[in-house]
Amino acid sequence: MLSDSLHGTINRKELLKKAGAGAAAAAASGTLLSQAGAAHAAAAPPPTPVVSNLGKGTKTITIWDGLGGADGAIFAKMLALFVRKNPDVKIHHETLDWGVYYQKVPTSILAGSPPDFIVNDAYGLPQFAARNMLQPLDALIFGQNLLPKNDFSAGELAVGSWQNKVYGIPLWNPIIGFWMNTDLVRKAGLNPDKPPMTGPDFTEWAIRLTTDSHGRHPDQAGFDSRNIQNYGVSMGWYFHSEISNLWQSGGAITNAAHTKCLLDQPESVASLQYWTDLATKYHTHVPISNIYVPATGPLYASNRLAMVVEGSWWLNNFKTVFKSLNYPVTRLYPLPQWGSKQKAVWWTAHVMSIPAGISDQNTQVVARLIAFLSDQASWGSLESGHIPARTSHKKLPAINSNWWTGVLSREQRDFGRLEWYSPNYNQQQTYYMAAWGAALTGTSSPKAALQQATQLINRTLG
Amino acid sequence: MAAQTGLIAVQGARKESGHDRWRRTVRRLPHYAFIAPYLLFFGAFSIGPILYGFYMSLFHWEILASHQPFTGLDNYKRLIDDTLFWTALKNTVYFAGLTVAIETTLALLVALAVRDRFFGRSFFQSIFYAPVTLSAAVMGVIMTQLISTGSLNYYLGPFGLGNFSFLANTTTVIPTLSLVSVWWGFGFPMLIFLAGLYNIPNDLYDAAHIDGAGTIQSFFSITLPLLRPTLLFVLVILVIAHLQVFAQNYIMTSGGPGYSSLSIVQYLYQNAWQFYDLGYASAIAVALAVLMGAFTAALFRLLGQRFEL
Secondary structure (H helix, E strand, O other): OOOOOOOOOOOHHHHHHHHHHHHHHHHHHHHHHHHHOHHHHHHOOOOOOOEEEEOOOOEEEEEEEOOOOHHHHHHHHHHHHHHHHOOOEEEEEEEOOHHHHHHHHHHHHHOOOOOOEEEEEOOHHHHHHOOOOEOOOHHHHHHOOOOOHHHOOHHHHHHOEEOOEEOOEEEEEOEEEEEEEHHHHHHOOOOOOOOOOEHHHHHHHHHHHOEEOOOOOOOOOOOOOOOEEEEEEEOOEHHHHHHHHHHHOOOOOEOOOOOOEOOOOHHHHHHHHHHHHHHHHOOOEOOOOOOEOOOHHHHHHOOOEEEEEEEHHHHHHHHHOOHHHOOOOEEEEOOOEOOOOOOOEEEOOEEEEOEOOOOHHHHHHHHHHHHHHHHHHHHHHHHHOOEEOOHHHHOOHHHHHOOOHHHHHHHHHHHEEOOOOOOOHHHHHHHHHHHHHHHHOOOOOHHHHHHHHHHHHHOOOO | OHHHHHHHHHHHHOOOOHHHHHHHHHHHHHHHHHHHHHHHHHHHHHHHHHHHHHHHOOEOOEOOOOOOOEOOOHHHHHHHHOHHHHHHHHHHHHHHHHHHHHHHHHHHHHHHHHHOOOOOHHHHHHHHHHHHHOOHHHHHHHHHHHHHOOHHHHHHHHHOOOOOOHHHOOOOHHHHHHHHHHHHHOHHHHHHHHHHHHOOOHHHHHHHHHOOOOHHHHHHHHHHHHOHHHHHHHHHHHHHHHHOOOHHHHHHOOOOOOOOOOOHHHHHHHHHHHOOEHHHHHHHHHHHHHHHHHHHHHHHHHOOOOOOO
């Protein structure tokens, strides 16, 4: 033998040993990672359980939702309050990832074992209602006077309806907002009391707030776009910003009859070109690599990002992750009017629904629960960041006076606009999001990307 | 020996009576009994759904619809005209080809490196295998944080890549996903290669050494030919696995930018669970199965021999 070094056998025991050691190493690295994030973890409140059982009553109802942020935490508190006041009820509550949620609900109905109560985004409602997955709620909720129908505006009723029947009761309204780190704004020599109100102003601010590692701005000679130190703006999830800008520019996803996609029209192209220029021409936008911009949070937390256009759910970050940047360092402003036509601000609703196939007894319990949650939505809104859905709640001083719902509720009242939620909404959104992503990353021109999306969306219409 | 062979031949030629056949069947019954539970589950949970999936692909099958109209081969015709399907197919084949090539080469090289006894060998074997134990979701989130939040760019700044977005560029997105997948998964083929390497008798290397063969010549003349069954096994499982890529793209890029990293399984998922068009999604699944079968058959043909895996 030359040497024993080439010798060796690997038997089952050794294989298992190596695999075990590998797993241990992975676990150890996981521990190190979690230790690295301990600073954040220590500051964060305890996470809301994704599965919980509340109450000890004999009437058991199962609830599924996708509320994973501050809204989920406050929703769980509202459920706990309900079982305290209704000792005959026991609740099994599961919070799911939205992607999983939209798979599980239809399959559970198909299998004959749906949850008794669901809370979904308004866009999911027509998809479910058109496929007979939901129970109509007019008679059950409004017919029994469990809730006053006239306390919901026409827009709120519209987001909960499909073909003039109510299938969902809006709980609260997520809405797009404009968050700004006023310290960074002041350091850049700008006045946070006079925020940008138009598209050109916004671009100017984004340029002033963006610097490379030598302190140069994008409009200065020698600006190094490969080494940016501070970013001016990020959209977070770019969907909400772009659709608001699309409307502001006079564009729309479809025509009024919903028979033709309009995304290839000049107004739509111009609205996308605006954000594309901020991202690829001026380099003021945080790099986009997904349907959301993952670097937004970390950059904002490290004081390297000044302006963020994100939804009301962003409030949660100031309670958990960026506590030191909470108000008054960060302030929420009215959305600028980027487009040239008319200001518009995207909003939606979380709607409460009852799946088809639920027993009469559980349907009645859930009806009670829906009414209770709707009544409690005002204080829930103050915690979640969203605006309460009911008109009387929107008028409450507590809602109108604080630094987030105060701004957001006025934005909704004066400029709020709803999307068209069709039974094929997911498909249509997938197509235009891909087009927007392609343009915003400079992969495709806005016009070419939108032409492809238009062709695909047209196949889903009519 | 020859007499023995002749006896077997004579016995084989004798006509088997019904009684012999019955006895033989009875003798084999325990074999069937042992494999029956597996066959039962395999039939119920694999063969059944596969056949039902093909059946569904012949309908306009929408979830919870009261009527599922029979459409024959319409879903397959739609597939042929669907530009997104072809984009996804191209992306998937590119991803699978690149990933399999890098992963196989790297796994073999690392297996060769950690085969010999040296201080810390077990540690390195374990470390290289460790990422395999991560779930796809965990791996995807870690890599998204690393690549998309600027952590990686921080270290690449001196090379002029301080602001380069690897996942937002059509040229780099699939190679980036591929490298991430290699990091995540190469420990498994490495382990298979290690087992294959340990099965090669050392005498062969000794003899080659005496005959003056160097390391590289030994590798190409001894190691590689004798590893061919292992190589075939690794290639087949990796090709099948990577043609079904989903989680990395879903978590890290959502198929973007645009459709630059949309994979077949992701497109299937979209059609089934976001668009609720299960008939068309089934047709995509059948097409993918045919594609995987074709690649597997090509690999068997390419490597020239039939091996017992």
